[in-house]
Amino acid sequence: MTDRAFAVVRAGALxxxxxxxxxxxxxxxxxxxxxLDPGAxxxxxxxxxNSVGAAVLETTLTGCAVRxxxxxxxxxxxxxxxxxxxxxxxxxxxxxxxxxxAVLEVGAAVRGVRSYVAFAGGVAVEPVxxxxxxxxxxxxxxxxxxxxxxxxxxxxxxxxxxxxxxPWAGVAGEVVLxxxxxxxxxxxxxRALRTLTTGAYRVSAASNRIGLxxxxxxxxxxxxxxxxxxxxxxxxxxxxxxxxxxxFLADHPTTGGYPVVAVVRERDLARAAQAVPGTRVRFVxxx
Amino acid sequence: xxxxxxxxxxxxxxxxxxxxxRAFHAxxxxxxxxxxxxxxxxxxxxxxxxxxxxxxxxxxxxARIAGWRPEPLHxxxxxxxxxxxxxxxxxxxxxxxxxGVAPGEVGRVHAAGEYRVAFCGFAPGFGYLTGLxxxxxxxxxxxxxxxVPAGSVALAGPYTGVYPRSSPGGWxxxxxxxxxLWDPGREPAxxxxxxxxVRFVREGV
Numbered sequence: 001m002t003d004r005a006f007a008v009v010r011a012g013a014l015x016x017x018x019x020x021x022x023x024x025x026x027x028x029x030x031x032x033x034x035x036l037d038p039g040a041x042x043x044x045x046x047x048x049x050n051s052v053g054a055a056v057l058e059t060t061l062t063g064c065a066v067r068x069x070x071x072x073x074x075x076x077x078x079x080x081x082x083x084x085x086x087x088x089x090x091x092x093x094x095x096x097x098x099x100x101x102a103v104l105e106v107g108a109a110v111r112g113v114r115s116y117v118a119f120a121g122g123v124a125v126e127p128v129x130x131x132x133x134x135x136x137x138x139x140x141x142x143x144x145x146x147x148x149x150x151x152x153x154x155x156x157x158x159x160x161x162x163x164x165x166x167p168w169a170g171v172a173g174e175v176v177l178x179x180x181x182x183x184x185x186x187x188x189x190x191r192a193l194r195t196l197t198t199g200a201y202r203v204s205a206a207s208n209r210i211g212l213x214x215x216x217x218x219x220x221x222x223x224x225x226x227x228x229x230x231x232x233x234x235x236x237x238x239x240x241x242x243x244x245x246x247x248f249l250a251d252h253p254t255t256g257g258y259p260v261v262a263v264v265r266e267r268d269l270a271r272a273a274q275a276v277p278g279t280r281v282r283f284v285x286x287x
Numbered sequence: 288x289x290x291x292x293x294x295x296x297x298x299x300x301x302x303x304x305x306x307x308x309r310a311f312h313a314x315x316x317x318x319x320x321x322x323x324x325x326x327x328x329x330x331x332x333x334x335x336x337x338x339x340x341x342x343x344x345x346x347x348x349x350a351r352i353a354g355w356r357p358e359p360l361h362x363x364x365x366x367x368x369x370x371x372x373x374x375x376x377x378x379x380x381x382x383x384x385x386x387g388v389a390p391g392e393v394g395r396v397h398a399a400g401e402y403r404v405a406f407c408g409f410a411p412g413f414g415y416l417t418g419l420x421x422x423x424x425x426x427x428x429x430x431x432x433x434x435v436p437a438g439s440v441a442l443a444g445p446y447t448g449v450y451p452r453s454s455p456g457g458w459x460x461x462x463x464x465x466x467x468l469w470d471p472g473r474e475p476a477x478x479x480x481x482x483x484x485v486r487f488v489r490e491g492v
Contacts (some may be wrong), residue, residue, distance in 0.1 A: 024328065028480065180295065205380060229408060
């Protein structure tokens with residue numbers, strides 16, 4: 001292992017390597033994966049002079065701690081959290097120099113769910129099918145971080161940081177998800193479609209990178225029986241037999257047999273991924 | 288054929304049956320290879336649909352698709368992927384009972400026909416293969432196994448599948464293959480890709 005690497009001191013609840021995702025293999029059953037809040041991951045990359053698609057760490061609620069073996073510029077973005085270097089407070093949302101051997105501590109999210117840690121040069125694990133992303137559905141890409149693991153870093157390019165501060169939209173008390181109905185809205189009753197847009201839904205604690213699960217009123221089917229498996233898209237609102245909508249996120253399966261009542265706009269999904277369990281969710285039909 | 292919009296950037300093209308869906312899928316791939324298709328990020332065939340995802344102008348593409356006349360599949364001759372199988376799975380006796388044949392006959396019946404990969408899903412490289420005659424369909428196991436070994440050849444409903452890696456599964460396991468179903472270093476990574484013709488070859492007989 002070269003000096004361009006970091007050791008994992010504290011892996012946190014779930015920390016994975018993510019880039020823009022793994023495209024072009026859905027027909028072989030390969031999920032797209034990639035950062036759940038790609039805007040935040042891209043901004044963190046830009047703060048350290050990387051291209052927006054460089055691989056970063058994505059934490060979940062409890063942050064993580066790493067010890068780079070070489071001096072490296074990092075930036076923490078996404079869900080706001082305390083950041084320290086060898087115990088001394090450092091900036092969130094800005095480039096931070098971490099000396100060789102120092103511990104970068106990314107604390108628990110103060111708001112939101114997922115923080116992003118970008119390193120100048122990017123996390124340089126071996127790509128699989130064109131992506132370094134961890135895919136939790138099918139196990140492609142690197143394992144989630146484990147205490148004591150060592151991950152390689154890439155060489156910083158000539159890129160200079162193109163911004164020096166990160167605005168963050170924050171997480172409102174309610175997540176509004178704009179949807180377009182279909183392709184299987186005709187499998188549900190008119191009442192179910194009204195319930196989808198008026199029901200009091202909340203983010204379930206069973207949510208993960210595969211899907212945002214909801215708690216709330218069940219959607220009643222108009223068509224009984226089974227739908228033959230069909231291709232699934234990011235943002236699909238799939239309705240399993242219990243009637244509670246599930247919004248498909250980056251690690252979603254590529255085919256599925258439960259009807260999709262609507263599809264959430266891609267740009268609204270980052271907010272869905274940053275919503276802590278219990279947050280209210282409102283589905284709004286947008287033309 | 289019916290074209291449904293899926294969100295803002297995808298189309299789901301739906302057919303009455305799997306044959307038509309497969310012919311349409313082949314037509315999409317043919318046009319894409321010829322550079323006669325606007326950029327489509329993912330083309331995902333399934334039981335009787337083809338999903339076109341990551342399309343910039345789905346409505347314009349939907350209008351073009353309406354004028355397509357896919358050529359029938361039998362006009363095309365493709366190579367056959369051979370999968371060697373030892374028919375020694377833990378569910379052979381149960382499957383034999385459903386079929387009304389002796390356990391030793393299960394392999395002969397299953398390996399007799401030609402299969403096609405209708406679509407992939409469940410796991411990278413897991414293909415849903417059609418071709419087993421309807422009278423040999425078997426239900427899924429009442430209780431799924433928590434770990435099905437890689438290389439297991441298994442049946443459920445109209446489909447045959449081969450587990451690319453160890454995973455939970457509820458299909459009836461009739462055999463085992465040493466074929467490498469999934470290798471990310473290979474192009475394509477999956478041995479069984481949508482549309483491929485497949486023959487199972489009995490080993491040890």
